[in-house]
Amino acid sequence: MIEAPCLKVSKAFGERAIRLVAKLNLLDRRLKVQSDGGYVYVPLLDEPSIHEKAELSNELKGLEIVKRLFPKRTKVVKAVDLAAELLPPRLLASFPRSIDFLGHIAIVEIPPELEEYKEVVGEVVLRAHKNVRTVLAKAGAVRGIYRLRNFEVIAGSDETETVHREFGCLYYLDPMRVYFSPRLSYEHYRVASQVREGETVIDMFAGVGPFSILTAKMLNLVRVYAIDINPDAVSYLKRNIVANRVEDKVVPILGDAGKVVAERLRGLADRVIMNLPERASEYIGAACEALKPRGGVIHYYEFASGDNPAKSVETRLKKIVAEQTNRRVSKVLASKIVREVAPYVWQIAVDLEVE
Numbered sequence: 001m002i003e004a005p006c007l008k009v010s011k012a013f014g015e016r017a018i019r020l021v022a023k024l025n026l027l028d029r030r031l032k033v034q035s036d037g038g039y040v041y042v043p044l045l046d047e048p049s050i051h052e053k054a055e056l057s058n059e060l061k062g063l064e065i066v067k068r069l070f071p072k073r074t075k076v077v078k079a080v081d082l083a084a085e086l087l088p089p090r091l092l093a094s095f096p097r098s099i100d101f102l103g104h105i106a107i108v109e110i111p112p113e114l115e116e117y118k119e120v121v122g123e124v125v126l127r128a129h130k131n132v133r134t135v136l137a138k139a140g141a142v143r144g145i146y147r148l149r150n151f152e153v154i155a156g157s158d159e160t161e162t163v164h165r166e167f168g169c170l171y172y173l174d175p176m177r178v179y180f181s182p183r184l185s186y187e188h189y190r191v192a193s194q195v196r197e198g199e200t201v202i203d204m205f206a207g208v209g210p211f212s213i214l215t216a217k218m219l220n221l222v223r224v225y226a227i228d229i230n231p232d233a234v235s236y237l238k239r240n241i242v243a244n245r246v247e248d249k250v251v252p253i254l255g256d257a258g259k260v261v262a263e264r265l266r267g268l269a270d271r272v273i274m275n276l277p278e279r280a281s282e283y284i285g286a287a288c289e290a291l292k293p294r295g296g297v298i299h300y301y302e303f304a305s306g307d308n309p310a311k312s313v314e315t316r317l318k319k320i321v322a323e324q325t326n327r328r329v330s331k332v333l334a335s336k337i338v339r340e341v342a343p344y345v346w347q348i349a350v351d352l353e354v355e
Ligand SMILES: C[S@@+](CC[C@H](N)C(=O)[O-])C[C@H]1O[C@@H](n2cnc3c(N)ncnc32)[C@H](O)[C@@H]1O
Pocket: 145, 146, 147, 179, 180, 181, 184, 204, 205, 206, 207, 208, 209, 210, 211, 227, 228, 229, 230, 233, 255, 256, 257, 258, 275, 276, 277
């Protein structure tokens, strides 16, 4: 055991704390991150400077710097080293650099030149990541109303149902049957952390609940209506509501968000979340209808390309609100690129205040 300074944060901030500490080059990678009760302890190379502490405190509510004994990490087998043993040298540069982890599942994209070696890639990933029991290869694009992707099991067990942890919440899900992207984890947190006590939120395209459940976990007094059209997503959503003990705050609804709003949720919301980037523009009318008469906030997502994709989404959005609804955009609270989804195509987030 080695004594080291560390960051003590509530479990809800654990993953974010590790990422921030790594970004500040303060993470002591020789030592194992630890947790007990409701806290996570992230080992540091040194006490943070005043500026570093200010940056950390900005993002992580209630953090403390304390000293603690940490066990050493066991030596990690690196995927690239294993790949070097098992793949022809000319293919090493093509080994997938980014791997998505969903609970016990690792998801990789196999480039065409590695197609005949995909089982080897799977085996390497399995051996390099001890918590992984199933390796999936993406087999096609995300498509259809339910936003699903085909996957092929390339190594490990065929079990594709898993339980994924994000910001202290548990999500049961099967990527073969529901949409979930671990690459949106910060977006889930960014939106949830803007919700205030007493608000009513409508999550129009809720999936298995990452926006809705985190929001409910972070606030005492909130009501979230979580809608999805995919019966499997709503079935996992219900299970996740129970698993995260937010039954009294989140109302799961199966159906088309446009119809559900028109029939049951008009004029109720302080805030609407619209994470259906390829078709959200068709539902702006419904989102405006869902807001309270005095208005509220819309968190809108769209895919866009071009020189200034965030600006172009913002402009189009304002125009649609002005021309197709009886509302008006009073302020653009934020507009930013969330991630690249294809070469020169980005997912854009725009937060709007609507009167
Ligand atoms: C991109 S996923 C986002 C899921 C979730 N918000 C997340 O961040 O993981 C979009 C979801 O919208 C659902 N969906 C598509 N069309 C819908 C509609 N008309 N009404 C309600 N849900 C819909 C899909 O089934 C899918 O689960």
